[in-house]
Amino acid sequence: MAHPTQLGFQDAASPVMEELLHFHDHALMIVFLISTFVLYIILAMVSTKLTNKLILDSQEIEVVWTVLPAIILVLIALPSLRILYLMDELDDPHLTIKAMGHQWYWSYEYTDYENLGFDAYMVPTQDLTPGQFRLLETDHRMVIPMESPTRVLISAEDVLHSWAVPSLGVKMDAVPGRLNQTTFMILRPGMYYGQCSEICGANHSFMPIVIEAVPLEHFENWSALMLEDA
Incomplete structure (x- = not known):
């Protein structure tokens, strides 16, 4: 059960919950990386010349910010589909x-x-x-x-x-x-x-x-x- 001042989930007692905890940590790490990268870009734009017109209109940057989110979605989708498969109906429960x-x-x-x-x-x-x-x-x-x-x-x-x-x-x-x-x-x-x-x-x-x-x-x-x- 939960404890006072507890942070995070309760201890896993089933294989599915163990997989959910691993997926949570996996997705949370991706969120941290994205947040850190976006914060870095914002600070760089404020303190440097990243707002240059040649950079903002760059074809390469548009390709990067289109392909990179797609890769991130794949990295999140694959483990989540695995968990959905594990949570599927049992054929012969005891x-x-x-x-x-x-x-x-x-x-x-x-x-x-x-x-x-x-x-x-x-x-x-x-x-x-x-x-x-x-x-x-x-x-x-x-x-x-x-x-x-x-x-x-x-x-x-x-x-x-x-x-x-x-x-x-x-x-x-x-x-x-x-x-x-x-x-x-x-x-x-x-x-x-x-x-x-x-x-x-x-x-x-x-x-x-x-x-x-x-x-x-x-x-x-x-x-x-x-x-x-x-």
């Missing part, structure tokens, strides 16, 4: 979960199991236990096995919502009457927090998402207990 947005909570249904589903409400501040986070903890967590490709089908019952978990590089709109999907794979065990990222009403800020990644055998024990309780 687990499929349906997430439904409501005003103002999430409900989850494990479609590979019969009668395995629950609602996840935010834990009120007065009910938090030591170690839990205010406005981020839920009474039921979405438990998934680590290192397993997971598909989440996302929709909404009432208004627009958005299912977002920053450390996984996941953000997908929940639209009433439409079924969107996103896929991810968590690389390490732990707790991963997110929130609804769509302004969906008065309690928009009270729709947290908590994902708990556990080893496969722990997930099987958890699912067996949930089915017994159901």
